Amino acid sequence: MATLHQDPCKKNKTKTSHKICAAAMCNNRSENRPDLTYHKFPSDPETSRRWEILMRRGDQKFKSVENKYCCSEHFVPSDYRISLTGHRKDLKTGAIPSVFP
Numbered sequence: 001m002a003t004l005h006q007d008p009c010k011k012n013k014t015k016t017s018h019k020i021c022a023a024a025m026c027n028n029r030s031e032n033r034p035d036l037t038y039h040k041f042p043s044d045p046e047t048s049r050r051w052e053i054l055m056r057r058g059d060q061k062f063k064s065v066e067n068k069y070c071c072s073e074h075f076v077p078s079d080y081r082i083s084l085t086g087h088r089k090d091l092k093t094g095a096i097p098s099v100f101p
Contacts, residue, residue: 003084013047018027018030018031019038019067019069020069021038021069021070021071021073021074022052022055022057022062022065022068022069022070023055023056023070023071023097023100024055024056024057024073025056025059026073026074028052028071028073033071035063036071036072036073037071037072037089037091038069038070038071038072039069039070039071039072039075039091040067040068040069041068041069041070047094047096050096051070051096051097053078054097054098054100055070055074055100056100059063063092070097073085073099074097074098074099074100075091075095075097075098075099076098076099079092079095079096079098080092080095
């Protein structure tokens with residue numbers, strides 16, 4: 001009897017994107033804290049740089065990271081607005097992370 005072997009090149013791989021909070025000393029990741037929201041760094045270079053400074057992440061290695069996120073634990077309730085449906089909290093434009101335990 002012949003056995004069927006699966007071609008390793010044809011494996012169905014599911015790409016999953018895990019988000020990691022970039023704040024220094026924060027261990028929150030989307031895998032271990034799915035209850036949090038992970039906000040992408042602003043596209044505006046000046047605001048993005050301000051986030052880096054507040055999060056104590058001015059190192060060279062950090063600058064090379066493409067997808068940077070900050071978890072919702074670093075924002076206060078007034079940094080959010082409720083979406084039109086009321087099911088989601090959106091970060092207000094210009095919100096700055098300010099909570100660093």
